[in-house]
Amino acid sequence: MTNTQSTFTLNNGVELPVIGFGVYQTPPDETAEAVLSAFETGYRHIDTAAAYGNEKGVGAALQRSGLDRSDVFLETKVWTVDYGYDETLHAFEKGSAKLGVEQIDLLILHQAYPQNFEKTIASYKALEKLLADGHVRAIGVSNFLSVRLERLLNETDIVPAVNQIEVHPYTQQRELQEFNREHGILTQAWSPIGGLRTYNGGETPLTDSEINAIAQAHGKSPAQVMLRWHIQEGRQVIPKSVNPTRIAENFDVFDFELTAEEISRIDALEQGMTMIPDELDFDAFGIQVPEA
Template identity: 65%
Template sequence: MITLNLNNGVELPALGFGVFQTPPEETVRAVEVALQTGYRHIDTAAAYGNEREVGEGIRRSGTPRDEVFIETKVWVSDYGYDETLHAFDKAIGKLGVEQLDLLILHQPATDRFEKTIAAYRALETLLADGRVRAIGVSNFMPHHLERLLAETSVVPAVNQIELHPYFTQPAVQQADAEHGILTQAWSPIGGITFYPGFGDERRSVMDEPVLTEIAAAHGKSAAQAMLRWHLQEGRSAIPKSTNPARIAENLDVFDFELSADELARIDGLDTGVRSGPDPDTPRPERFAMVISEP
């Protein structure tokens, strides 16, 4: 497993295991299998509704707590200073741990950005108190980052964004790099079914001829070629699956290397079209979600 050094010195396993849209009843076994297969980084979120099952899966795997990097996210309905401190308590209560390795804000609340700032200041407090080892954000565009950095003290360690060969967000990656923020990819192999209603006409990245050709040259799948692309370009990636064979396949990306030409060909597939929601679009309904107590 490749590890990446965050801007505060914490080491993060570059390839994580995601549980977005994984039903709670399937999450325990998926996490258990992932850890037994060799993953050491689990990514969840309050809004996924499966933090409790992630914690149970970690325990059932038999993997020592200090060998598992746990990342979770605060949902917008829990933004605000005191609210976010309580969101942390809810998260660790469900996960069954005392400390989080990485806690991030799930997305910018563009129409209530003052609450986003207050939430991040709560993360800074949790970091200073040693209750989290690193803090960060998700789905922040460069202008969101600039405002956040102007009003807070700690530079985010991570910015988790939609990023796959058809949507590479070069401006966000550049802004992250300029500030020493690690870019982490959600939907790293395309997110074909993640967001019904958002870009229903989109193509499957898995069927992209450039990727299938590159993958075949290395005796790998298109998904493996994409994950290798992320790793070689210095990103963290969070693939997801509940299929044990696919879970293992997604981890089997450390025994080959893409050439500079192959990396450039994959970079050239960018369409600039999102598969998921635009972070700048106000969606007041998000604030109606109630994150349950432990």
């Protein structure tokens, strides 16, 4: 029977849609229309970030959509320039104002920051405070290696609900995924069809002969096959597009199922190496997060 599961349950009981809609690198002036298209398709989870500069566009789409606030799951991320306890509390205020909401469903730290991990810990403790006060429904992290997660778990009280990391057939981070699983942390896959590699001039799984053969066998696109692979392996996925046809295509993955043999063939495509090294000086990116 085809798996039609539509949500994952986080470690604090909050439900998160299986497929989210990402707005990474979506220009601010195009964000509202892209998100409205996603809402029309059926997406109910939107993933943005302070560093993307388009939280206001997500908020505008939510307001224009006519959807009840309770029907939409909003996720955003605190950028490194706002790390620190008080700074992160204020980052929530900026983000919620831009989104036009009083409560954020999932608030996560955008990166581990090894050069100043004390500030990273302080930021996470601020997330714990926001959770305790009901300002957010769940908290988590992004791009945290297991060594960073181990320290976080040792120095804080609440296990992250998610760790959002790069996962696609060419970059699978299996050991990190297993660490997440062992600690009840849901793996969210960003760049789930390998799109970031295209931006950086690399090989993309979209043209991989193995994936295309599987897609042909099911009458589906390579992107749909990869998204189905993620879901069947228990990962939440966050594809992105500004093209309404692609937006709809990426959501249409519940009417077929990959066989165990097909999943093994995709698993075998691992090439290693994530596109975001852990040791980068993220503040050197020069990203600032303005007031609302």
